[in-house]
Amino acid sequence: MTRTLSEENYLKAIFHLSRNSKEKVSITTLAASLENTAASVISMLRKLTAKELVDYDKQKGASLTRAGEKAAIDIVRKHRLWEVLLAEKLEFSWEEIHDIAEQLEHVHHPELADRLDKFLGFPQFDPHGHPIPDIKGNISQVSGKLLSDSTIGIELEVVGVKDSSSMFLNYLKQLDIKIGSKLMVEQIIEFDQSAIVKINNSSSISVSRKFLESILIISTGS
Amino acid sequence: MTRTLSEENYLKAIFHLSRNSKEKVSITTLAASLENTAASVISMLRKLTAKELVDYDKQKGASLTRAGEKAAIDIVRKHRLWEVLLAEKLEFSWEEIHDIAEQLEHVHHPELADRLDKFLGFPQFDPHGHPIPDIKGNISQVSGKLLSDSTIGIELEVVGVKDSSSMFLNYLKQLDIKIGSKLMVEQIIEFDQSAIVKINNSSSISVSRKFLESILIISTGS
DNA sequence: AATAAAAATTAGCCATGTCTAATTTTTATC
């Protein structure tokens, strides 16, 4: 019942993709997400279906079985716990932790996640603001919503990011945006759905629609 | 120049084997150590030779090049640092840490080992008593010698083990032997080179030659 | 409905790192 690196990465990808869109995941979407070809995706899905970790073919698209979801959540839990260790104990920065955790999440040991969890003081969120599944696999709902869905003129607080790529995180660093930063959407440009956003009550900058869709916020006032 | 899991395991095996015997490592020895066939070993050695990590064929046997040794020491350093974290921070026991560290040692990041080292307070030895290579790759000499080389009737202190298998460590646990325990060799049985050893100044037990060769001690008195 | 575009699927190839089954070379021993 041991899972290979590849298998785990597929399970994780299906998990994240079906979270976002709430629907079954297509071959094409998976292929793009994993940067593999559609052909490769199909053969791996067959393998995972045989292992009863994935349901496929029924209609169009893949989804995780109960067992597959359990496995995926376990990986996500480890990923996020390791990120906390890397950031809080080893002093790695926001942009560095994701890639290291991608490797650490595949280390297998029945008690590792729980020991880490305890050592770290049972953290609820990882450094990017994502909820850490608890020991039973329950994932608390993120209270934040997308910056792109927020109202103009309301004071907002950054609670997380939807994109953990170092490209994006480096951009945020440059803008001095981190978790807890204050934002306010001042204007939406209809032409391309970009926006003018005030950062930490000082400078205002123009950001793309893609940017707005990659930041999680809660509103903190008028 | 990225190394695969297999490559790293070969480098590590050659490193450890050539430490022990101080000589070049034969195919057969490597094969036994890695639990692979001789044929597999040969093809991997060819690959590592092409990458200039290993010298081979010259006479009979393999040895690490400068670059190969550097890579091996890096892996050993990570392995032992992770073992310290697992034991001291995550409260894993002696027998559990080795297998987890076998996985963790292959996580790549240019600064990971150094950050770990700092977080752990620059430990000199891992929980099994093995020296941790420093940031420059220097490995301090173990002060201990083998229990099998010690004199009868002298009080000894356990400073490490030469075998990190859980089989052996579980046996030690059962005997209540750990680092710091007191031992005294009372008698050597000529017939099979086994010995009677007194543990912690209380019970005496009979142990095999293999056992004597797996424990590192220093003498602490008359 | 006809057709173009997109998505899924198949067939077959490739690299990696194993293996088994010879075969050759080396080493030891009488």
Added chain:
DNA sequence: GATAAAAATTAGACATGGCTAATTTTTATT
């Protein structure tokens, strides 16, 4: 020095997880 045993090597196979290049199926669009 002949020979048996051990060690090294070669040849060829196999599983995994990718790939490319068709081909088929589905979905959209006139």
